[in-house]
Amino acid sequence: MKWVGRVWMVWVWSVVILCGRRGALGKEEDYVKYKDPKQPVGARVEDLLGRMTLEEKIGQMVQIERLSATPDIMKDYKIGSLLSGGGSVPLQKATAADWVNMINNFQNGSLSTRLGIPMIYGIDAVHGHNNVYNATIFPHNIGLGATRDPDLLRRIGDATALEIRATGIPYTFAPCIAVCRDPRWGRCYESYSEDPKVVQEMTEIIPGLQGEIPNGSRKGVPYVIGKNKVAACAKHFVGDGGTTKGINENNTLIDMHGLLSIHMPAYYDSIIKGVSTVMVSYSSWNDKKMHANHELITGFLKGTLKFKGFVISDWQGIDRITYPSHSNYTYSVLASVQAGIDMIMVPFNHTEFIDDLTYLVKNNFITMDRIDDAVARILLIKFNLGLFESPLADLSLVNELGSQAHRDLAREAVRKSLVLLKNGKNANESLLPLPKKASKILVAGSHADNLGYQCGGWTIGWQGFSGNNGTRGTTILGAINATVDKDTEVVYLENPDSKYLKSNHFDYAIVAVGEHPYTETAGDSDTLTMADPGSDTIKNVCGAVKCAVIIISGRPIVMEPYLSGIDALVAAWLPGSEGQGVADALFGDYGFMGQLPRTWFRTVDQLPMNVGDSHYDPLFPFGFGLTTKSMVARSVSAGVDRRPYGAVALIFLLVGVYFQVKRRKLACSWFVLHRFRNSVTPSGRHPIELQKF
Ligand SMILES: *[C@@H]1O[C@H](CO)[C@@H](O)[C@H](O)[C@H]1NC(C)=O
Ligand SMILES: *[C@@H]1O[C@H](CO)[C@@H](O)[C@H](O)[C@H]1NC(C)=O
Ligand SMILES: *[C@@H]1O[C@H](CO)[C@@H](O)[C@H](O)[C@H]1NC(C)=O
Ligand SMILES: *[C@@H]1O[C@H](CO)[C@@H](O)[C@H](O)[C@H]1NC(C)=O
Ligand SMILES: *[C@@H]1O[C@H](CO)[C@@H](O)[C@H](O)[C@H]1NC(C)=O
Ligand SMILES: *[C@@H]1O[C@H](CO)[C@@H](O)[C@H](O)[C@H]1NC(C)=O
Ligand SMILES: *[C@@H]1O[C@H](CO)[C@@H](O)[C@H](O)[C@H]1NC(C)=O
Ligand SMILES: *[C@@H]1O[C@H](CO)[C@@H](O)[C@H](O)[C@H]1NC(C)=O
Ligand SMILES: *[C@@H]1O[C@H](CO)[C@@H](O)[C@H](O)[C@H]1NC(C)=O
Numbered sequence: 279m280k281w282v283g284r285v286w287m288v289w290v291w292s293v294v295i296l297c298g299r300r301g302a303l304g305k306e307e308d309y310v311k312y313k314d315p316k317q318p319v320g321a322r323v324e325d326l327l328g329r330m331t332l333e334e335k336i337g338q339m340v341q342i343e344r345l346s347a348t349p350d351i352m353k354d355y356k357i358g359s360l361l362s363g364g365g366s367v368p369l370q371k372a373t374a375a376d377w378v379n380m381i382n383n384f385q386n387g388s389l390s391t392r393l394g395i396p397m398i399y400g401i402d403a404v405h406g407h408n409n410v411y412n413a414t415i416f417p418h419n420i421g422l423g424a425t426r427d428p429d430l431l432r433r434i435g436d437a438t439a440l441e442i443r444a445t446g447i448p449y450t451f452a453p454c455i456a457v458c459r460d461p462r463w464g465r466c467y468e469s470y471s472e473d474p475k476v477v478q479e480m481t482e483i484i485p486g487l488q489g490e491i492p493n494g495s496r497k498g499v500p501y502v503i504g505k506n507k508v509a510a511c512a513k514h515f516v517g518d519g520g521t522t523k524g525i526n527e528n529n530t531l532i533d534m535h536g537l538l539s540i541h542m543p544a545y546y547d548s549i550i551k552g553v554s555t556v557m558v559s560y561s562s563w564n565d566k567k568m569h570a571n572h573e574l575i576t577g578f579l580k581g582t583l584k585f586k587g588f589v590i591s592d593w594q595g596i597d598r599i600t601y602p603s604h605s606n607y608t609y610s611v612l613a614s615v616q617a618g619i620d621m622i623m624v625p626f627n628h629t630e631f632i633d634d635l636t637y638l639v640k641n642n643f644i645t646m647d648r649i650d651d652a653v654a655r656i657l658l659i660k661f662n663l664g665l666f667e668s669p670l671a672d673l674s675l676v677n678e679l680g681s682q683a684h685r686d687l688a689r690e691a692v693r694k695s696l697v698l699l700k701n702g703k704n705a706n707e708s709l710l711p712l713p714k715k716a717s718k719i720l721v722a723g724s725h726a727d728n729l730g731y732q733c734g735g736w737t738i739g740w741q742g743f744s745g746n747n748g749t750r751g752t753t754i755l756g757a758i759n760a761t762v763d764k765d766t767e768v769v770y771l772e773n774p775d776s777k778y779l780k781s782n783h784f785d786y787a788i789v790a791v792g793e794h795p796y797t798e799t800a801g802d803s804d805t806l807t808m809a810d811p812g813s814d815t816i817k818n819v820c821g822a823v824k825c826a827v828i829i830i831s832g833r834p835i836v837m838e839p840y841l842s843g844i845d846a847l848v849a850a851w852l853p854g855s856e857g858q859g860v861a862d863a864l865f866g867d868y869g870f871m872g873q874l875p876r877t878w879f880r881t882v883d884q885l886p887m888n889v890g891d892s893h894y895d896p897l898f899p900f901g902f903g904l905t906t907k908s909m910v911a912r913s914v915s916a917g918v919d920r921r922p923y924g925a926v927a928l929i930f931l932l933v934g935v936y937f938q939v940k941r942r943k944l945a946c947s948w949f950v951l952h953r954f955r956n957s958v959t960p961s962g963r964h965p966i967e968l969q970k971f
Contacts, residue, residue, distance in 0.1 A: 312666070319661045323654050329393060332646075335653045336635050338395065339615075341590070343625035344368075344380070349387030355628055356391055358656060359621060360384055361400045361451075362409055363593065364740025364797065371411040374676035377445035382670045389669055396669035398509070398660055400449035400590075404468065405854060406434075406688070407441040407679070408737050412750050414441060414684040414855060415733050419454060419480070420832060421695035421851035423470035423875030424903070428482035430691055435486015437687050439508045440678040446671030448663045449509045451557060451590075453483050455544035456514060458833075460886040461876065462524030464801025467734060467832030467852055469519050471875040472888045473900065474543045481547040484510050491552050500587040501552030502662045506675070509659055512548035514559030514592060516574060517541045524886070526799040527560035527598070537563065545583065554587040554659045558619060560595055567599045569614050576618035588620040588655035596622060608634045615644055620652035680750060685856055692850075692859025698870035698904040699878070700847040709786070709826055709846040711866025711909055715763040716785035721770045722819050724812060725830040726790040727755040732830050734852030735797030742795025751855025754790050754828065761861040773815050779822035787823040788864065790850075791815055792830035806835045806882050816840050828860065834878040838897050849874070866909030873903040 311317055312326035327335075337356025343363050351357060360381075368380040381399050388397040407413035416422070416434055425431075442450055457477050458469035470480040485491070487510040489503030502509050517530035520541055532540070545556070556579060559568045568574065569591060579585045596614040597604040604610070611634040614622065624631045638644045660666065678684070702708040712719075725731045729751045730743035738748045746753060752760075755770055762768060769784070791812030807813075808831070817840070819825050826846040829835065830853070841847065848870070850860055862868045878898035879887055887893060889900035 315667055319658060322661055323657045326393065326395070326657055327650060327654055330653065332636065332639060332649070334393065335649050336632055338653045338656050339621055339635070340628050340631060341400070341621050341623045341625065342628050344384070346626050346628065347384055349383055351628070352384050352387030352397060353390050355632060357388070357397060357628060358395070359398045359400060361623060361625065363625065364402055364736060365409060365738065367409055374444045374679045375673055377410065377447070378671045378673060381446040385669050396660060396665040398449050398663070398665065399447050400451055401442070401447050402452065402736060403438055403442050403450040404452045404454060404736050406438055407445065410441070410445055410679065411738065412680040414680050414688050415737055415749065415751060416688045417691050417695045417854050418467040418734055418832060418852040419470045420467045420875055421853060422691065423476050423480060424697050424851065424872035425691065425694040426476065426479070426873055427694060428479045430694065431480050431483040432486040433687055434691060435483040437684040439487045440506055440675060441680070441684065442508050443506055444675040444678040447508070448665065450487065451511045451513060452487070453481065453510065453512065454514070455481060455512050455548060456519035457541055457544070458519040458876070459540070459888055460524030461806060461833035461879070462803055462882070462885060463519065463521065464526050464796055464798050464803070465518070466524070472877060473875070474540050476875055477544040478547045481544055481551060484548055484551045484553050488552060488554065497550050497552070498584065499552060500554040500659060500662055502554060505664060505668060509554035509663055511555040511557050511590065512545060512553045513557035514561070515556050515568065515579060516545065516559060517563050517568070518559040518561050521561050524802065526802050529562045529565055531564060545579070549583055549585050554662065555590055556585060556587065557590050557592055558595060560592050560598060569595045569619065570599050570617050572617045580618055586655065587659055588652070589618055590621040591619050591623050593623050593625055608638070611635050612638050612643055615648060615652070620655050688854055689856040689859040689862065692853040692856050693862040693868050695851055695853065695872050696860065696863050696870055697849040697872040697874050697902070698906065699849055699898055699902070700841065700844060701904050701906070703845060708906070709824060710864060710870070711906055712786060712826065712864055714761060714766065714865050716766050718767040718769060718782070718784055719762070720774070720784040720787040720819065720823060721755050721758055721768060722772060722774055722787060723790040723815050724772060724809060725754070725792050725828070726772070726788070727753045727770060729753050729855065730795060731792070732852065732857060733795070733854050734832055735795045735801065737795070741797050741800060744795070749855065752857040754857045754860050757857040757861035758788060760858065761865050773811050774818065776818050776822060779818060784823045787819045787825040788828065789815055789819050789825055790828040790830055793832060793835065796832070801832065804882065806833070808835050813840060817843065820844050826864065834876055836882065837878070838880045841897070863906070866906065869906045869908045870903070871905055873901050874898055876900065878902070
């Protein structure tokens with residue numbers, strides 16, 4: 279019995295030990311380093327990369343449009359990323375929950391792959407989450423440039439990130455940090471300014487979108503802080519705003535010094551602030567397609583500037599390396615991947631891209647190192663975003679979409695973006711602010727009651743929309759109605775004829791006219807005229823009634839011929855969904871304070887004409903903007919102030935010195951120092967004078 283007991287004990291212990299070992303062994307086998315959030319991101323990337331096949335790596339480099347995707351395609355081709363093109367939505371007027379479900383459905387496909395690498399979904403949220411019904415639509419970048427308010431930009435970034443995440447999306451193709459040098463360019467409104475310094479300041483939207491790099495952490499590495507933030511994308515690298523005659527996707531002819539001092543500076547700021555991705559420009563630099571430019575993408579961006587995030591192509595951008603587009607796709611794949619592009623926005627035919635890239639790697643045209651570099655960068659951003667820990671979105675943020683707090687912020691942005699160009703036929707007869715109490719006032723113009731027009735391109739549809747049912751917001755007319763005294767009669771007529779105008783008495787009129795929505799090439803224009811019948815409306819109304827004209831446009835347009843007949847003129851840019859911001863300043867609840875982010879030309883044959891040019895003879899110079907005081911702060915007299923240009927110049931100087939000091943800390947940049955040696959702020963160089971009109 280005794281020895282039986284002993285044998286029994288030995289047996290029990292053996293089982294315990296063996297099982298324990300097996301348990302321990304099993305545990306070790308189960309431990310997967312890349313899945314361990316306690317590991318440093320670099321170690322996770324390395325571990326995961328080491329486990330991947332070529333097929334899995336190439337899949338990570340592919341981004342396709344949602345219409346080309348199914349959960350099975352995500353799984354079978356190991357697709358790394360999805361996007362919504364402009365206006366590509368799960369259904370008309372889709373709710374945040376509809377978006378979340380669609381994206382989770384695709385994500386489930388990706389998660390069911392061997393390694394379970396989550397896909398990253400990207401979208402053009404370029405002025406708020408603009409594809410999404412009910413989202414807050416912020417002013418387009420040109421209007422934000424007029425605010426000169428980096429803190430506002432950071433707060434807009436915060437709000438936009440929340441709205442994007444509300445729909446389950448972790449990545450936006452914004453901000454556009456183009457420096458538009460010619461308003462004939464159809465994307466000029468996507469540019470904050472013609473002045474690189476203003477564009478640099480506006481990169482403050484990046485810490486808003488991604489979160490601020492904590493004090494003490496290393497600057498200049500991609501950074502996204504948590505589930506309420508999104509990865510940003512500085513675009514379009516580089517020189518997109520400098521093309522000949524402003525032709526979209528055309529050729530930017532400029533020497534290296536010009537490229538570095540005009541088009542490059544905002545990339546330094548973006549990288550310092552931790553931007554996660556950079557999108558390459560369709561345009562060429564001195565006849566070389568940027569999508570095939572190894573010197574600038576690999577040499578300069580990744581080498582000199584030490585950018586560590588991933589570089590993404592534009593939509594079919596690699597196809598357009600050849601002319602005609604897509605005529606030698608294998609070459610396009612070779613040239614773009616060799617140039618240093620990491621993720622390719624394909625967006626439709628993933629099998630063709632995958633087959634070509636696989637062929638090129640297997641035949642040693644492209645090295646495995648190049649593929650590993652691309653995939654490591656993509657994985658880094660996915661780890662940063664927390665996608666491995668929380669790949670599926672939930673509905674916890676849906677109430678952020680179009681929230682009142684965000685609409686209030688957009689309204690603040692609108693009123694700060696308005697640039698008052700004229701106020702009264704002479705300096706002591708100002709028209710603005712307008713009295714809220716009047717017996718009868720007229721509101722006119724094609725843009726007075728059209729939410730689509732005031733939002734511009736990249737809103738709901740790629741090319742924008744017309745009318746008031748595309749999304750939710752307040753038109754300028756709606757805002758006026760809500761602001762005037764209840765006894766003031768508001769008459770709205772889009773284009774009243776002169777007979778009607780003469781037979782009615784109006785205390786004053788507000789006329790809103792401008793451009794119809796456009797996006798990209800569709801917006802290229804040689805004439806820059808306002809849409810019909812805008813000029814007739816101005817002539818008729820302003821010929822009969824004291825009038826304030828509000829221009830809704832993505833850029834300066836021809837105004838000189840009408841200026842003398844107008845009592846007050848406001849550039850409102852493309853203000854977005856919160857028209858109330860326009861009324862806030864018109865009726866004096868807040869003062870006008872915007873400053874021109876661009877030179878306002880007299881005639882198109884002056885173009886291109888930017889501040890600093892020798893032939894500078896603008897209708898209104900860069901930086902111009904009259905101010906009014908808020909009626910709320912005081913009781914009488916609507917004085918018009920000249921801007922305190924001395925103070926503005928001093929601030930520019932201080933900002934310049936600040937950036938110079940900051941720059942010097944950037945070890946990599948002799949050229950930056952070179953640039954700042956030459957830097958005199960445009961405002962400093964060109965004392966602004968009031969124009970004669
Ligand atoms: C849009 O917002 C309004 C007001 O909050 C709400 O009633 C409506 O359900 C929303 N619609 C969608 C599609 O989200
Ligand atoms: C995705 O998969 C999870 C877990 O299997 C499941 O709970 C969820 O319903 C799926 N979501 C969609 C939209 O298919
Ligand atoms: C970093 O420090 C500055 C100045 O001390 C402070 O204003 C800022 O809020 C800090 N930022 C973070 C992210 O902690
Ligand atoms: C620029 O535009 C001109 C005129 O449309 C065209 O002939 C030329 O090919 C374009 N160049 C590039 C680089 O796109
Ligand atoms: C595509 O481009 C490559 C590289 O320039 C060239 O060798 C090849 O002949 C081209 N193919 C066609 C079909 O033009
Ligand atoms: C994708 O490209 C391949 C190769 O050029 C072609 O055979 C195929 O028809 C294309 N598929 C689609 C859906 O366009
Ligand atoms: C101000 O108004 C008075 C009276 O209307 C006029 O005589 C004078 O020229 C105006 N001053 C200026 C600077 O326009
Ligand atoms: C808005 O209304 C117009 C005309 O009534 C209609 O054609 C259009 O489809 C509507 N748009 C949306 C987004 O509902
Ligand atoms: C504004 O008021 C006018 C006149 O009362 C009315 O015709 C119009 O429908 C109102 N429009 C909006 C958007 O409130």
